[in-house]
Amino acid sequence: MHGLSKSFESGVWPRRRTRVDVLRGIDLSVAAGEIVGVLGANGAGKTTLLHAIAGLLRPDSGSITYNGQPMEASAARALVGLCSSADRSFYYRLTLRGNLEFFGRLYGLQGARLTRRISELLDLTDLREYENRLYSRCSTGTRQRLGLARALLHDPKVVLLDEPTRAVDPLHALALRAFVQSQLARTARKVILLATNSLEEAWAVCDRIVLLSGGRCIASDTPGGLERSFSKSVRYRIQLERPDGALAQQLRMVGTVQSSPHVPEISIELGTEEHAFHAMLQILATSGTRVQALIPDGTAATDVFAAAVGQ
Amino acid sequence: MNKVFGFIQRDIRLALSYPSSILMPFASIVFTVGGFSILARIVSPHATFESGRHLDYFTYVVVNLTFMVVINAAVQVVSAAIRRDQTCGTLEPIVATPTSLLEIVIASAAWPMIFAALQACVYLACGLLFGIRLGNVNPALLAEFLLLGTACSAAVGAIAAAFVIAFKQPAPLTIVIGSAATLLTGVLFPVSLLPAPLQVVSWLLPLTHALRGLRAAMTGAAFGSTAPDALWLAGATLLLFPIALLALHLAIVRAKTDGSLSTY
Numbered sequence: 039m040h041g042l043s044k045s046f047e048s049g050v051w052p053r054r055r056t057r058v059d060v061l062r063g064i065d066l067s068v069a070a071g072e073i074v075g076v077l078g079a080n081g082a083g084k085t086t087l088l089h090a091i092a093g094l095l096r097p098d099s100g101s102i103t104y105n106g107q108p109m110e111a112s113a114a115r116a117l118v119g120l121c122s123s124a125d126r127s128f129y130y131r132l133t134l135r136g137n138l139e140f141f142g143r144l145y146g147l148q149g150a151r152l153t154r155r156i157s158e159l160l161d162l163t164d165l166r167e168y169e170n171r172l173y174s175r176c177s178t179g180t181r182q183r184l185g186l187a188r189a190l191l192h193d194p195k196v197v198l199l200d201e202p203t204r205a206v207d208p209l210h211a212l213a214l215r216a217f218v219q220s221q222l223a224r225t226a227r228k229v230i231l232l233a234t235n236s237l238e239e240a241w242a243v244c245d246r247i248v249l250l251s252g253g254r255c256i257a258s259d260t261p262g263g264l265e266r267s268f269s270k271s272v273r274y275r276i277q278l279e280r281p282d283g284a285l286a287q288q289l290r291m292v293g294t295v296q297s298s299p300h301v302p303e304i305s306i307e308l309g310t311e312e313h314a315f316h317a318m319l320q321i322l323a324t325s326g327t328r329v330q331a332l333i334p335d336g337t338a339a340t341d342v343f344a345a346a347v348g349q
Numbered sequence: 350m351n352k353v354f355g356f357i358q359r360d361i362r363l364a365l366s367y368p369s370s371i372l373m374p375f376a377s378i379v380f381t382v383g384g385f386s387i388l389a390r391i392v393s394p395h396a397t398f399e400s401g402r403h404l405d406y407f408t409y410v411v412v413n414l415t416f417m418v419v420i421n422a423a424v425q426v427v428s429a430a431i432r433r434d435q436t437c438g439t440l441e442p443i444v445a446t447p448t449s450l451l452e453i454v455i456a457s458a459a460w461p462m463i464f465a466a467l468q469a470c471v472y473l474a475c476g477l478l479f480g481i482r483l484g485n486v487n488p489a490l491l492a493e494f495l496l497l498g499t500a501c502s503a504a505v506g507a508i509a510a511a512f513v514i515a516f517k518q519p520a521p522l523t524i525v526i527g528s529a530a531t532l533l534t535g536v537l538f539p540v541s542l543l544p545a546p547l548q549v550v551s552w553l554l555p556l557t558h559a560l561r562g563l564r565a566a567m568t569g570a571a572f573g574s575t576a577p578d579a580l581w582l583a584g585a586t587l588l589l590f591p592i593a594l595l596a597l598h599l600a601i602v603r604a605k606t607d608g609s610l611s612t613y
Contacts, residue, residue, distance in 0.1 A: 094444065095605055096602065112447065127611075128439065132363065144443060
C-alpha cells in the first residue's frame with residue numbers, strides 16, 4: 039500500500055465536528071509468507087488499516103495493490119480474509135456450523151466442498167466439539183476462534199488478523215500462533231497482517247513489526263532490529279538442563295547476568311550491538327552445557343514499544 | 350443461487366429458533382378472517398365495493414388482506430433484514446464477502462417473501478373456509494399484478510434499506526406507507542369513500558393500484574379493464590428501480606467512508 043490516509047469526522051453536531059486523522063500516508067509492503075505485526079497504542083489506526091485493506095473502508099487517499107494490480111474493493115473481498123476482534127459479528131441463534139455454512143455460501147462454497155472445508159477449519163481451530171452449539175452459548179475465546187475459521191473459509195491469499203488471541207486461553211493462543219506461523223505463512227505462503235496489543239505475541243510470531251503512532255508508521259523492522267533501534271539493551275532467558283554457575287560467570291563478560299545456584303535458568307541483558315549477541319552464542323557453544331532454550335525476554339518488547347510510541 | 354439459498358437457509362434456521370415467530374402470524378390470520386366474516390354480516394350483501402363488478406364485503410376484504418401481506422412485505426423486508434444485520438453486527442462480515450449489493454438485497458428478501466406468500470395462501474384458504482365467493486379467477490392477470498405490485502414495492506423497499514444503511518433508522522416513508530396502507534389503499538373500504546385529498550394520496554401509493562388489479566383478477570376481469578393500474582405500476586417500477594439501486598450504492602459508499610457499516 040502506498041500513501042494510505044484516512045480521517046473521520048467526530049462529534050454529533052455539524053458545527054462542532056472535527057476531523058480526526060487516523061491514518062496518515064501509510065506505506066507498507068508485505069511479501070508472501072511474511073507475517074507483519076501491526077502495533078500501536080489504542081486508537082493508533084490498527085483496525086482502520088486492516089478494514090481499509092479488506093475493502094470495508096474507503097481510504098481518503100492512497101492505493102492498495104496485490105501483485106502490482108490495484109485492489110479495488112470487490113477484488114479485495116475475494117482475496118482477503120479478515121478475522122475481526124468483534125464477537126458481535128455472528129448470528130447468536132445459529133450453531134457454529136450454521137454460521138460457517140452461511141458465510142461459506144457467501145464466499146461461493148457449496149455442497150461437499152463447503153462441508154469438507156468447514157470440517158477442516160473446525161478441526162484446525164479445535165472447535166469440532168462445539169460445532170452444533172449455539173453461538174450464544176459459546177465463550178468469547180471460542181467465538182474468536184470461529185472468527186479465524188470464517189476468515190479462512192475461502193482460502194484467501196491475504197489474511198488480516200485483528201487481535202486474534204485477545205480472549206483466547208493461553209494453550210489455544212499458542213496453538214493458533216503456531217498454526218499461523220507454520221501453516222498459513224510458511225506452508226501456504228499467505229500474506230499475513232497481525233494487529234495486536236500483545237507484544238509477546240508480536241515478538242513471538244511476526245517476521246516484521248510495523249509501529250503506528252498518531253496515524254503514521256514510525257518504524258518497520260524485525261523484532262531484533264526494533265530492539266537495536268529503540269532499546270539500549272536486549273534481554274534473553276537461557277534455559278539449561280541444570281544450574282550452571284560457571285557458565286553464568288563466563289556470560290558476565292558479555293552482559294549483565296542474573297542467575298541462581300538452584301534454578302536452571304540464566305537471565306542476561308546484552309547491549310544491542312551485534313557482536314555482544316555473537317559473543318554470547320560463542321560462550322554457549324563452547325561451554326559444554328546443554329542449552330534447552332534461548333528465549334528473548336518480553337520486557338525488551340515493552341521497552342521498545344514505550345520508547346518508540348513515547349517518542 | 351447458492352448465495353440466495355444460503356440466506357434462505359439462514360433465515361429458516363433463525364425463524365425455527367423462535368417457533369412462535371412462525372406460528373403466531375398464521376394464528377393471527379385465522380382470527381382476522383374469522384372476525385371479518387362476522388363483521389361482514391352487518392354490511393348489506395347487495396352493497397357494491399368494486400365499480401363494474403359485484404363483490405361482497407367479506408370477499409373484498411379477504412382478497413385485499415391476502416395480497417396486502419405480500420406487497421407490503423416487499424416494502425418492509427429488505428430494510429428489516431438489513432437493520433437486523435446492522436444490530437447483530439453481521440452486516441459488515443456480509444459486505445466483506447464477494448457478494449454484490451444486488452445479491453444481498455434479493456437474497457435478504459427471499460425467505461420473508463416466501464413466508465409472506467405462505468401467509469397469503471393461508472388467508473385465502475381461511476377465506477374460502479369462512480365463505481368468500483370468487484368468480485372466474487384470471488390467473489394471467491393475477492400473475493401480472495402480483496409481479497408488478499411486488500416489483501414496485503420492492504423498489505420502495507430498497508430505497509428504505511438504503512436509508513437504514515445510511516442513517517441507521519427505518520425510513521419514515523416506509524413507516525407511513527406501512528401504517529397508512531390499510532387506511533389509504535382501499536384494504537378495508539373502497540378508496541372512493543375517502544375525502545378527495547386523501548384519494549390523491551391513495552393514487553400515489555403502489556398498493557392501491559396493485560390491489561385494484563388483483564381484485565379484478567380474482568373476479569375474472571379482462572386485461573383491458575386494468576390497464577391504467579398496470580401502466581401506473583410499470584412506470585413507477587421503471588422509475589424507482591434505478592433510483593433504489595443508486596440509493597443503495599450511495600448508502601454503502603457513505604457507510605464505508607464514515608466507517609459506520611458495523612454501527613447501529
